[in-house]
Amino acid sequence: xxxxxxxxxxxxxxxxxxxxxxxxxxxxxxxxxxxxxxxxxxxxxxxxxxxxxxxxxxxxxxxxxxxxxxxxxxxxxxxxxxxxxxxxxxxxxxxxxxxxxxxxxxxxxxxxxxxxxxxxxxxxxxxxxxxxxxxxxxxxxxxxxxxxxxxxxxxxxxxxxxxxxxxxxxxxxxxxxxxxxxxxxxxxxxxxxxxxxxxxxxxxxxxxxxxxxxxxxxxxxxxxxxxxxxxxxxxxxxxxxxxxxxxxxxxxxxxxxxxxxxxxxxxxxxxxxxxxxxxxxxxxxxxxxxxxxxxxxxxxxxxxxxxxxxxxxxxxxxxxxxxx
Ligand code: ZN
Numbered sequence: 001x002x003x004x005x006x007x008x009x010x011x012x013x014x015x016x017x018x019x020x021x022x023x024x025x026x027x028x029x030x031x032x033x034x035x036x037x038x039x040x041x042x043x044x045x046x047x048x049x050x051x052x053x054x055x056x057x058x059x060x061x062x063x064x065x066x067x068x069x070x071x072x073x074x075x076x077x078x079x080x081x082x083x084x085x086x087x088x089x090x091x092x093x094x095x096x097x098x099x100x101x102x103x104x105x106x107x108x109x110x111x112x113x114x115x116x117x118x119x120x121x122x123x124x125x126x127x128x129x130x131x132x133x134x135x136x137x138x139x140x141x142x143x144x145x146x147x148x149x150x151x152x153x154x155x156x157x158x159x160x161x162x163x164x165x166x167x168x169x170x171x172x173x174x175x176x177x178x179x180x181x182x183x184x185x186x187x188x189x190x191x192x193x194x195x196x197x198x199x200x201x202x203x204x205x206x207x208x209x210x211x212x213x214x215x216x217x218x219x220x221x222x223x224x225x226x227x228x229x230x231x232x233x234x235x236x237x238x239x240x241x242x243x244x245x246x247x248x249x250x251x252x253x254x255x256x257x258x259x260x261x262x263x264x265x266x267x268x269x270x271x272x273x274x275x276x277x278x279x280x281x282x283x284x285x286x287x288x289x290x291x292x293x294x295x296x297x298x299x300x301x302x303x304x305x306x307x308x309x310x311x312x313x314x315x316x317x318x319x320x321x322x323x324x
Contacts, residue, residue, distance in 0.1 A: 042101050042173050049171070050100060056081030057100060057132060063110040066282070066290050067224065067264055068215045072193070074224060074266075076279075077110035079103075082132055083270050085226065086111055087213075089192025092122020095140060096211060096226055097133045097268055101174050104139025121146040123191055125198075127228045127268045128205035129157035129164065131174040138175035147180035149189060151200050153207025155179045164206055165242035166234070201257060203250030203307075204229040206243050212262065217287065225262035225296060227272070230254065230303040232310035239318040247311065254304040258297070265296040272299060 051058050059080035065073040066085075078084040078099065084107050087094040093116060098104050108118035121144035127133050129150070137158075141148060150158055157164045161176035181189075188197040194213060201210045208228035214221045230253055235242040237250075265273050273295060281289035 042170075042175060046171055047100070047102050054081060058103075060106070061279075063114050064279075064282070066266070067217055067222070069217065072215060074213075074215060075114055077107050077114075078270065079106070080270065080276075083266065083268050083275070084110075084136075085266070086114065086116070087194055088114075088116050089122075089194050091192035092146070093118075093120055094123045094125065094191060094194060094196065095121050095146070096125050097127055098124070098136025098138075098140050100132055101135035104136035104143065107136055107140060108143055119144050123189070124148045125196065125211060126150045126154065126158065126209065127211075127226065128208040129154035129174075130205060131163065131172055133268050134158055134177065135174040138177040141177055148177055149181045149183070149187075149198075150179045151198070151207030151209045152182040152184045153200060153202060154205055154209070155182050155207070157205070163234070165236065172234075199256075201228050201230070201253040203246060203253045204231060204233065204235065206246075206249070208253070210257075222263040222291070224264040224266060225260065227257075227265065227267040227296065227299075229268060229272075230257075230300065230307065232307060232314075237311050237314045239314075239322075250307050254300065254307070257300050258304070260296055260300070261293055262296055263293060264290050265292060265299065266290070 057079055061076065061079055063075055063077050063086070065075050067074050073088070075086040075088070076083065077086045077095075078097075082099050082103070083097070084099050085096040086107075087096075093111070095107065098107060111118040111121075118140070121140060124137055124140055124146045126137060126148070137148060140146065148158070154164075158177050158179055160167075161174050163169065163172035166172050183198060183200075185200050186198070188195060197212045199210050199212070200207060202208050205228075210228045211226040213224050215224055216222070230250065235246060237247055241247070267273050270276065278289045
């Protein structure tokens, strides 16, 4: 379990910027494996390890509508620790993120519980190519034949089924998934009356993508942000970095996002946006429970501070090793 404990404290979780990753080779591959060999490496033992190490990622949440109405809504189809979203339309549905490699069927079941057919998913989108958010996409794509729209920065990791810069670590593999439409920066698409816009907010992954859409509630239109992430998490910032330019990318993202003030801030880890308390408020009858104009700016300001702390810690550690 040691390897899982080490990875999980590094991966994607908020407030763990102090974690300095020590990613070691696990498994047998010595080069970037082809799609088939990656897929085969995600064995039951690896997944059992993740389940045990991060139970919240597998703790079910009853699917529900976060915002909108019968005609147009954003639905939560994630777990206690991983947020996945479902946006139904008359011209095929949209799904953002697929959870862990064995959670495509969880998302599909959640969609069925809401009264929709997961085979009618037309478009899959992704926040970023890390196994806890992209892992279930291949299964959903196979089930529905949906096209995947994702950033060029994350394309190699999605199609290769690896964590960029940690290709040797089989515990971080995800089932390879075909990207049908790629984009490099601003991108938008429309489907069944829903307009989604993407902005690449790189750093946490090279192609980390934040999505926005507008939705009506109470006769007004509201901007919803699905923020990618900006935690240091398992990323090496120096010596050698997870990918070339990672530090500049994080800083670019903090500069770009500091003035964003969406009406509704959502993200791929529920704890980023106070999911639990907001859901309780919603269940208690407050239809505006997920609204909060200041929520994102407070969050991103803290992320920027945490990043500099994380960078300093990694730098000190790197310098100490170099001077030994
Ligand atoms: Zn991540």
